[in-house]
Structure formats: structure tokens, C-alpha cells
Amino acid sequence: MSDEEEDLILDELEDEELVLQMHDDLYDGMADEIDEAVQILLKRGWMPYDVLTAALVEGMRIVGVDFRDGILFVPEVLLAAGAMKRGMGILKPLLVETGAPQLGKMVIGTVKGDIHDIGKNLVAMMMEGAGFEVIDLGINNPVEDYIDALKRENADILGMSALLTTTMPYMKIVIDTMVEEGIRDNYIVLVGGAPLNEEFGKAIGSDAYCRDAAVTVDTAKEFMARKHNQL
Amino acid sequence: MKTLILACGALAREVLALFELNNWQHMELQCLPADYHLRPEKIPDAIEAAVIKARAKYDQIFVAYADCGTGGLLAERCKALGVEMIAGPHCYSFFEGNDDFAARGEITSFYLTDFLARQFDAFVWKPMGLEKHPELLDMYFGNYEKLVYLAQTDDEALTEAAKTAAEKLGLRFERRFTGYGDLNSSLNALI
Numbered sequence: 449m450s451d452e453e454e455d456l457i458l459d460e461l462e463d464e465e466l467v468l469q470m471h472d473d474l475y476d477g478m479a480d481e482i483d484e485a486v487q488i489l490l491k492r493g494w495m496p497y498d499v500l501t502a503a504l505v506e507g508m509r510i511v512g513v514d515f516r517d518g519i520l521f522v523p524e525v526l527l528a529a530g531a532m533k534r535g536m537g538i539l540k541p542l543l544v545e546t547g548a549p550q551l552g553k554m555v556i557g558t559v560k561g562d563i564h565d566i567g568k569n570l571v572a573m574m575m576e577g578a579g580f581e582v583i584d585l586g587i588n589n590p591v592e593d594y595i596d597a598l599k600r601e602n603a604d605i606l607g608m609s610a611l612l613t614t615t616m617p618y619m620k621i622v623i624d625t626m627v628e629e630g631i632r633d634n635y636i637v638l639v640g641g642a643p644l645n646e647e648f649g650k651a652i653g654s655d656a657y658c659r660d661a662a663v664t665v666d667t668a669k670e671f672m673a674r675k676h677n678q679l
Numbered sequence: 680m681k682t683l684i685l686a687c688g689a690l691a692r693e694v695l696a697l698f699e700l701n702n703w704q705h706m707e708l709q710c711l712p713a714d715y716h717l718r719p720e721k722i723p724d725a726i727e728a729a730v731i732k733a734r735a736k737y738d739q740i741f742v743a744y745a746d747c748g749t750g751g752l753l754a755e756r757c758k759a760l761g762v763e764m765i766a767g768p769h770c771y772s773f774f775e776g777n778d779d780f781a782a783r784g785e786i787t788s789f790y791l792t793d794f795l796a797r798q799f800d801a802f803v804w805k806p807m808g809l810e811k812h813p814e815l816l817d818m819y820f821g822n823y824e825k826l827v828y829l830a831q832t833d834d835e836a837l838t839e840a841a842k843t844a845a846e847k848l849g850l851r852f853e854r855r856f857t858g859y860g861d862l863n864s865s866l867n868a869l870i
Binding site (some may be wrong): 477521522523524526527530561562563564565566569587588612613614616642643644645648 | 719746748749750751752768769781784786787806807808809811812814815818819822823
């Protein structure tokens, strides 16, 4: 960072410039700056939902595109996610008070035998940012945990994540159990994780394989729109 | 019978050690870059290109890779090319022996082999950005409990390196001697 950038006073920037600066700061994983800028926009009378979408979600969208294009790698994405998490931490309680559009409810978790939750956590955060309510079951989930949560929460979407070749077949066990119980078609089932691909997603009977968090958000929105059109 | 072993660069020393140990003079080794360990999506295409290029010069080609994070794509590609590969999900499993590894059912262990103990900084610490951003440690390793060093050889320096790696990651340490495991039996089966 140059001296000139170090001297940047966020509070002196116009709204539009400040939002662009937040995109840069998210990209660079600067959590303190994101925290400060979120507070500034709120003080200026911005609605929490607008701060979330215009500054944080849009900033992470840019990060996601550059990750997909091989310009950014996992460490940079994690730093950006950490910065977004700080901003979301301020906004979340305010969003509950002020209200924000709810696009649907997702139950998400890594499958039994798999403790790798980086991708799952990114998806959960981006889904929340996009307006979905997320019930995060954490890691190492047996089939009954998923099914209980789907029913209990009256969810729309099931998201399953796996990093290992040895654990990804468990997704089929979950989907097959849903079929046996006659509840498969009640939910949109999205799957993701490094060793998965579209063919695998189809073969196990999911609705879609999502290669990253941004694709998951787009896919979830698309399926929710179709679901509403069917009603 | 001239045989080419097309291996991950992370297995080079081990394959050469087996050549020497067994006096396999009819076998030759060609390695793909070890850093495909971090980019498994590159492995199937790289293997295909290498098999096609080498095919005319050898009677037999064997792919010394397990699935290695390709989600079954490497197995499909090898089948289409008519070449055999090592069974199992990854080198941690075949060094320990696929059956034994599966039977343990460990899910909270992070593994190092001789190669990874030797190259921990280059293949784990730096690519994960931990050198510059140790604050990411918990995001990567928060769900792990111990580091298991699967040792192919008895080498005190490597054991110390693996112990140091465990300390850096904040994980308990365990050393497990495996030798060459299913790598040895897979290559032996080619004779």
C-alpha cells in the first residue's frame, strides 16, 4: 500500500467513491476499513440492506469473478470473506430490525465424513448476503441431520458440500433417502465441492452442481423463481 | 518389456527407490509437476498428453496416481486411454494401504508424506497464504485435530520437519511408518 493510500480518509469520500473504495478494500481483505466504511454509510442514513448489496455483495461478486478467472486464489478469497464477515456482523442485526427481502431458506452443511468447510462457509455467507435465510448445520452431517433440518425449518433448498472423493458419494445417500421418504421434490438440492462436476451432480439426482459461491446464489435464485412460477 | 511409470512429481523419490530396491531396469520414470497436487483439475489432461506422447516408445505405461482429487475423472481418462493407475483416493491412502486407511476412518487428521514433510513450506504453508496471513490458520485447520506423518522412510530429519509442521499448524503430532504401501504392490503387479 502506498503512503497516499494510507492517508485516505474514508469519511471524506462521497458515497459513490466510498462504495468503490469498499469494493477495493474487500478485494484486498481489509476488514478494519470495511468495518469503518459500513459505519460511515449507516451514519449517512443508508439502509442496511443497501450497504449490504451495493458495497459488500457487489464487492464479493468482483472477488468471485476474479477467483473464477484464476486472478485471485483461495487465500485472497478467504481474506475478502473475512472482511465481508466483519461488515455483515454489523449489518445482520440491523437487517432483522429494518427488514430485507427474503428469497428463501437454505439448509447447508458438509456431508458425513467431511470436515472441510471453507467452501460451505463462503456459500452460506454469499447466500445470506443475497437475501436467503441460511441454516448452517456445520460439518460431518449424517443424512438424518439434513432431513430433520429441512422439515423442521420448512426450508426451500438443501445445499451439500464435500471436498473429498471419498465423501462426495454420501450426497447420493442423502438424496436417495429423500426419494424413499417421498420428500425429494419438495426441495431444491444444490451440491458443490472441489472434486465434483456437473455430471456427478446429475448422476446423484441433485438439481444442480454449483462450482462456486456466486454460481450457487444465481442458481438458487433461478430455481426459486421457477418454484414461484409453478405455484 | 519396456515400461513407463508416469507419476506425480511428489512420488519421484519413492518410485526411484523402488526401482533400485527391486532392480527394475526395464522401468523408466517420467513425472508430472508435483504442484498438480494443488490443482487436480489439471491432472487428467496432462496425463492424457503424456500417455499419447510416450505411447510409441513403451510396451506398457502405468499411471502412478490415485484419484488425487479428480473426482473420478482421472480413472475415466485412464480407462479411455487403456492404461492402469493406482487404486484409491490419494497417496496418503495408498501409502498406508487402501484397506487400512479406509478402516481407520479418520476424518480430522491432516497428512504429510516424506515429500510433503520435506516440502511443507512450498506445498502447504506458502500456497495457503499462511506465511503472510497466519490469521487464516483457523479457517483452514480449525476442524483438524492432529497431523499424521505417514513416513515412507526412517529419516530423523524428516520426522523433525513433520513435527515442526504440526506445531506451526497447532495440531497434535503422530508418526506412522508406512513404507511404500500399495505403491510397491501396484508396481510389483506390473512385472
